[in-house]
Amino acid sequence: xxxxxxxxxxxxxxxxxxxxNKLGYKECHEAANGREGVERLATIQVDMVITDWNMPEMSGxxxxxxxxxxxxxxxxxxxxxxxxxxxDDIVQALHAGVNNYVVKPFTPDTIKDKIEAALKPA
Ligand SMILES: [Mg+2]
Numbered sequence: 001x002x003x004x005x006x007x008x009x010x011x012x013x014x015x016x017x018x019x020x021n022k023l024g025y026k027e028c029h030e031a032a033n034g035r036e037g038v039e040r041l042a043t044i045q046v047d048m049v050i051t052d053w054n055m056p057e058m059s060g061x062x063x064x065x066x067x068x069x070x071x072x073x074x075x076x077x078x079x080x081x082x083x084x085x086x087x088d089d090i091v092q093a094l095h096a097g098v099n100n101y102v103v104k105p106f107t108p109d110t111i112k113d114k115i116e117a118a119l120k121p122a
Contacts, residue, residue: 003028003048004037004049005051006031006032006034008032020050023115034051037049041070041073049073050081051064053084053093054082054084060080064096078097078118079099079100085103099117101114
């Protein structure tokens with residue numbers, strides 16, 4: 001399974017991708033903000049997107065709206081991984097179209113469970 005990881009922190013991208021690799025998800029791509037994420041999705045095929053919320057240039061919410069607004073990507077499962085833990089934030093993310101939500105810091109088990117839940121047909 002191919003996963004695009006979008007986060008402005010290169011350290012966080014490393015942590016997430018290392019976690020994904022350990023869980024058996026070996027084909028990971030990365031982008032540093034929503035705009036780069038959109039560009040990546042125009043050139044590579046992925047099966048899932050994991051995105052941060054707070055990023056320069058294009059935020060995670062704007063990115064998810066772009067993903068959902070594009071015929072080629074609107075079906076993709078999207079997992080948001082963020083420090084934003086308020087109930088209002090989670091509701092806003094769900095409205096934007098995320099399939100599941102992980103609050104940083106996270107454990108590998110949490111990532112595993114949320115990925116599996118996001119991949120289940122609704
Ligand atoms: Mg960030």
